[in-house]
Amino acid sequence: EKFTPVADxxxxxxxxxxxxVTGLGETREFQRDDGRAGRVASIYIxxxxxxxxxxxWGDHVDxxxxxxxxxxxxxxxxxxxxGWNEGLELSCGWxxxxxxxxxx
Numbered sequence: 001e002k003f004t005p006v007a008d009x010x011x012x013x014x015x016x017x018x019x020x021v022t023g024l025g026e027t028r029e030f031q032r033d034d035g036r037a038g039r040v041a042s043i044y045i046x047x048x049x050x051x052x053x054x055x056x057w058g059d060h061v062d063x064x065x066x067x068x069x070x071x072x073x074x075x076x077x078x079x080x081x082x083g084w085n086e087g088l089e090l091s092c093g094w095x096x097x098x099x100x101x102x103x104x
Contacts, residue, residue, distance in 0.1 A: 001076060007049035009088050013080040017090060019047035021071045021100070027061055045073050045090070053089040054078070060092050063100060070103040 004015040023044030032038050039061045043054050054075065056064065075090060076097040083089035092098060 001074075003074075005049040006045070006047050006052045009052060009080045009090070011080055011082050011088060014077055015080060016074070016076045017045060017047070017052070017078060018072075018074045019045040021067060021069055021073050022046040022051060023053075024064075024067065024069065025053075027064070042089075043067070043073075045075070053083055054092060055089055056092045056098070058094070060096065060098055063098055067100055068102075072101040072103070074099045 001016050003018040006017065006019065009015065021043055025042030027039055027041040030038050030040065039058060041056045041061045041064055043056065043064070044051055045054050075092060078090040078092050078096045080088055081091050
């Protein structure tokens with residue numbers, strides 16, 4: 001897998017990123033347009049080129065159980081989007097593969 005450095009991310013890209021968990025946000029629940037409940041959580045991933053916010057949707061939120069700062073993270077096929085006021089963020093949808101590994 002070819003990993004893209006955080007500093008090289010551009011809106012609209014589908015890419016893979018490898019780094020370490022450097023921030024843990026909270027999980028939010030929301031109601032979809034069709035009335036079903038949904039969940040989204042945010043974390044931050046850093047590599048030696050920068051730091052990016054990552055939005056995890058749906059079942060990916062379950063992977064945050066037991067996750068802590070310093071874990072190695074690999075995100076395969078995440079979409080780069082324009083975030084709120086922080087610049088870019090990675091969005092992990094149904095096709096994204098995510099792995100976390102504790103620090104060695």
